[in-house]
Every structure is written in C-alpha cells, then in structure tokens.
Amino acid sequence: MNPSMRGSERRKRIQTLFLHPVEFYRLSEGARLLGITPYALKREAEQDRREDYRAGGTWRFTWRQLAYVAFRTWTLAEIQEALGPEAARVLPPLLALRSVTARLPEFLLRAMEIAAENDGTTLDAWLHFEMMDFASGVVERMETVLPGYSRAFHYPGVA
Numbered sequence: 582m583n584p585s586m587r588g589s590e591r592r593k594r595i596q597t598l599f600l601h602p603v604e605f606y607r608l609s610e611g612a613r614l615l616g617i618t619p620y621a622l623k624r625e626a627e628q629d630r631r632e633d634y635r636a637g638g639t640w641r642f643t644w645r646q647l648a649y650v651a652f653r654t655w656t657l658a659e660i661q662e663a664l665g666p667e668a669a670r671v672l673p674p675l676l677a678l679r680s681v682t683a684r685l686p687e688f689l690l691r692a693m694e695i696a697a698e699n700d701g702t703t704l705d706a707w708l709h710f711e712m713m714d715f716a717s718g719v720v721e722r723m724e725t726v727l728p729g730y731s732r733a734f735h736y737p738g739v740a
Contacts, residue, residue, distance in 0.1 A: 591616065591655065595663035598644075598651055599671050608640035611647050615654050625650045648737035656706045675733035 594614055612619040626634035626642070629649075634640055651660070661668045661678055669677070697707035716723075716734055723730040 592663040602644040606642045611642045673733040675729045
C-alpha cells in the first residue's frame with residue numbers, strides 16, 4: 582500500500598472497488614483505484630498468470646483479479662472498516678472479523694511482534710497472513726463441518 586495514502590482516500594478507493602464493481606478495468610484504472618503504480622499492478626499480474634491479464638495486446642483486469650490484488654494491498658480490517666455496514670452485504674459471512682483473546686508465552690508474542698515489524702506490517706496483519714497459511718491446509722476438512730469456509734477462504738475467487 583502507498584503509505585502516504587490518507588485514510589479517507591483509501592476508504593473511497595475500497596468503497597468504489599467493492600460497492601461499485603465493473604466487469605473490466607484498464608491497467609491505468611486498476612492501478613489508480615488500488616493506489617499503486619501501473620508497474621506494480623503489472624508485476625502483480627506477472628506473478629500470477631500474465632496471459633489471464635492480457636486481451637488483444639492490452640492489459641485488462643476483471644473485478645475478481647483486481648479484488649485479489651486489493652486483498653494483497655489492503656488488510657481485511659482496512660477493507661471491512663471502509664465498507665462499514667455494507668461489508669456484511671458484499672463479503673462472505675465467514676470473512677467477518679472477530680476479536681479474540683489468547684494467552685501466549687512472552688517469547689512467542691515478542692517473536693511475532695518482531696516478525697511483523699521486520700515485514701513492515703502490524704501484528705494483526707502478520708497473524709492474518711500466518712493463519713491464512715494454516716487455513717489453506719484445512720479447507721476441504723473445514724468445509725464439511727463449517728459450510729461457507731471454502732468460499733470465505735477463496736474469496737474473491739470461486740470455491
């Protein structure tokens with residue numbers, strides 16, 4: 582994310598993407614909407630499957646492709662905060678954030694804080710990333726006991 586992007590600007594971009602989606606975005610539109618450079622958006626596409634982002638020799642992004650990049654640009658907390666009550670309408674129910682309290686040994690907490698700082702992120706964002714790695718290994722098993730798990734895990738993709 583562009584660290585100089587003000588909260589109100591980020592909120593407006595998130596609301597535009599998730600509340601007013603369009604079928605396709607040009608490279609310049611997608612980059613502007615995400616608050617990143619066109620080069621950074623191309624790099625994201627090339628790390629995925631470049632051919633899926635090209636149409637007739639030009640860069641073209643579907644809403645779903647841009648939303649994937651959005652989830653790597655902004656945290657889920659930023660997205661939900663920006664969407665406010667509309668989050669419940671546009672995001673899968675199991676993506677709703679819930680605060681938890683956990684008691685951990687000091688060495689683990691300090692290690693996580695240092696890892697988050699080294700990654701240039703918050704502890705919340707770092708834990709989210711680490712827990713998504715865990716979640717990827719239990720999708721099939723969890724879907725059988727918690728319907729909607731796969732949809733939430735794969736969002737904005739199709740489960």
